[in-house]
Amino acid sequence: MAGDDDEELNSAAEVYSCxxxxxxxxxxxPHPGNVVESDCLATVDLPPAVFPLADSLPSEAVTEGRLSSLQLQGVLYACQRHRTLLPGGERAGFFIGDAAGVGKGRQIAAIILDSLARGRPRHLWLSVSPDLAQDARRDLLAIGCHARVIDGCRQLDRSATAFGLAKDCREGVLFNTYACLVSGGSGASRKTRLEQLIDWCSGDSAPAKFDGCLVLDECHRAKHFLPDAKEAANSKVAAAVIELQQRLPLARVVYCSATGVSELKNLAYMTRLGLWGPSRPFASFQDFRGLLERRGLAAAEMLAAELKATGVYVARGLSFRDAEFA
Structure with a gap:
């Protein structure tokens, strides 16, 4: 039995690196915990870090460890990636593939704080449950960000007046769920929730000018979309997420999911990775998916390594070293 245990440990060591x-x-x-990443990612380095993140974050958030070096890495490279425009004119997105325990919420909060500090007052945070709005508030406050967190479209409904939204709901972080994203509207205008969100993001400008953060937390909820499939075969959430990105081309998109790349067919909504489309590596999502699926796991690992090497993707997780199981 001891020999089997040693073999399992050696096998794990070959798959993950500290x-x-x-x-x-x-x-x-340093991050308060043993953190690992897959060997295929550990073999490549991220590009040089040039984004001036120190200009926007409170110094105590860094020196007191409210944001660990690992979390700062995700924040810096997300902000750095958002400086890039894709060939079609859309702003490039960033993918945080961290597992539980790494502090995804703190990273999202810091990305939003950087944008707030640079004069971008409205940000949209989508997730799976309205209860997580409280976690968003906690993470923002923990790093010294006192932006108002608006509890979804229902709070926008309550704050609506004959002269528009109440002043305290015009700016801040609008926290909404994917379920609400595809629901019908309310009020006299009967706008859909998607239209309501786009209007809020736009403020007094056109949607195409919105350059705040669009956080797609637990973004695997937008899977089940194939561009060439019939509309009925695609999920409404995926279609809405894709439309949201199309209508807000300059939004600073952050994809967050520990399981987002478990199947290549579920990546169609990640349009801001810049992998398919005109003047990109693949002409279409179908071409991208077809080639990688034919070449198997090795191709997927090469893709992940390439995404990290170009500053598009990070994926870290807690190690089970020294863990005890009852």
């Missing part, structure tokens, strides 16, 4: 602490900002602290 994450190395890098002090991206002065005084940054």
């Amino acid at each position: 994450f190395r602490h890098i002090e991206l900002l002065p005084g940054a602290k």
Whole structure:
């Protein structure tokens, strides 16, 4: 039995590598836990870090460890990626594939805080449950961000007046669920919730000018979409998420999911990765999916490594080293 245990440990060591602490900002602290990443990702480095993240974050959030070096890495590269425009004119997106325990919420909060500090007052955060709005508030406050978190479209409904939205609901972080995203509207205008969200993001400008954050938390909820399939075969959530990205081309999109790439066929909504479309590596999502599925797991690992090497993707997780199971 001991020999079997040793063999399992050696096998795990070959699959995962320990994450190395890098002090991206002065005084940054290591993550409070053993963190690993897959061997295929550990073999490549992220591109040089040039984004001036220190200009926007409170120094105590860094020096007191409210944001660990690992979390700062995700934040910095997301903000750096958002400086890029894709060939079609859309802003490039970033993918956080971290597992539980790494602090995805803190990273999202810091990405939003950076944008707030740079004069972008409205941000949309989509997730799976309205109860998670409280977690969003907690993560924002923990890093020194006191932006108002608006509890979805229903709070917008309650704040509506004959002269428009109440002042305290015109800016901040609008936290909404994917279920609400595809629901019908309410009120005299009977706009759909999707239209209501786009109007809120736009403020007094056109939707195409919105450049705040569009956070797609637990984004695997937008799977089950194939561009060439009949409308009835695709999920309404996926279609709405794709439309939201199309209508807000300059939004700073952040995809967050630990299981987002478990199947290539479920990546169609990740249009801001810049992998398919005109003047991109693949002409269409079908071409992208077909090639990688034919070449198997090795091709998927090469894709993940390429995404990390170009500053598009990070995926870290807690190690089970020294863990005890009852």
